[in-house]
Amino acid sequence: xxxxxxxxxxxxxxxxxxxxxxxxxxxxxFFDAEDLVRVDDLFSFSFxxxxxxxxxxxxxxxxxxxxxxxxxxxxxxxVTIAPALMKLNAETPMGAFSLVFDNTVMFSxxxxxxxxxxxxxxxxxxxxxxxxxxxxxxxxxxxx
Numbered sequence: 001x002x003x004x005x006x007x008x009x010x011x012x013x014x015x016x017x018x019x020x021x022x023x024x025x026x027x028x029x030f031f032d033a034e035d036l037v038r039v040d041d042l043f044s045f046s047f048x049x050x051x052x053x054x055x056x057x058x059x060x061x062x063x064x065x066x067x068x069x070x071x072x073x074x075x076x077x078x079v080t081i082a083p084a085l086m087k088l089n090a091e092t093p094m095g096a097f098s099l100v101f102d103n104t105v106m107f108s109x110x111x112x113x114x115x116x117x118x119x120x121x122x123x124x125x126x127x128x129x130x131x132x133x134x135x136x137x138x139x140x141x142x143x144x
Contacts, residue, residue, distance in 0.1 A: 010061030019064050019113035020056045026118050027054065030125065048133035052125065056113055066116055068124040069108035070132035073139035076103050081139075088135075094127045097135075105139055107131045 020041055027036060027043055037044045043054045052070045059065040078099055085097040085105065095109040109124035 007060040008062070011058040012061055012064065015062075015114060016056060016058060016064050019066065019116060022116055023054060023056055023066055023113075023121065026116075026121050029118070030122060047129035050129065050132035050136050052129050052132060054125065059112070062114065064113040066111045066113045066121065066124070067108060068111075068121075068128045069106055070128055070136070071100075072097075072105045072107060072132055072136040074102055074104040076105060076139065078103050081105065092131070094123065095131060105135075107135065 024038075024043070031045060035045050041055060044051055046052075050070045050072070052068065054066070054068050057065050057067060076099075081103075082099065085099065089096050095107055098106050098108065100106050107128055109128055111120055111124055
């Protein structure tokens, strides 16, 4: 017997707008205006050698996802890099490395947005920023 509700497909447009506004407000508390770049509903900022991006996307009918991510290196050999990324994921307390389009490595955290807490968003931003700044150089030098 299930004791949890099953997620239902659909886009909650009202929650999407509300969460995007909440994220924008939190980001303005975390950064000076000149440190943030906003293009439509995507925010980005630089941290060391990395560019971190924050966006809110549909998830299901009752919630949205707040995604914090950074692209680290591109055109890597998936056969060589995938085992190293899996090992890193096992050691990483929050967030995950992944291979996306064109064998680009991404580090990301995703949070439910319906009841987004300011400290949770800050933790995700800090985690992605630090890992991205550290590992983009390592991956570009192909030291993994």
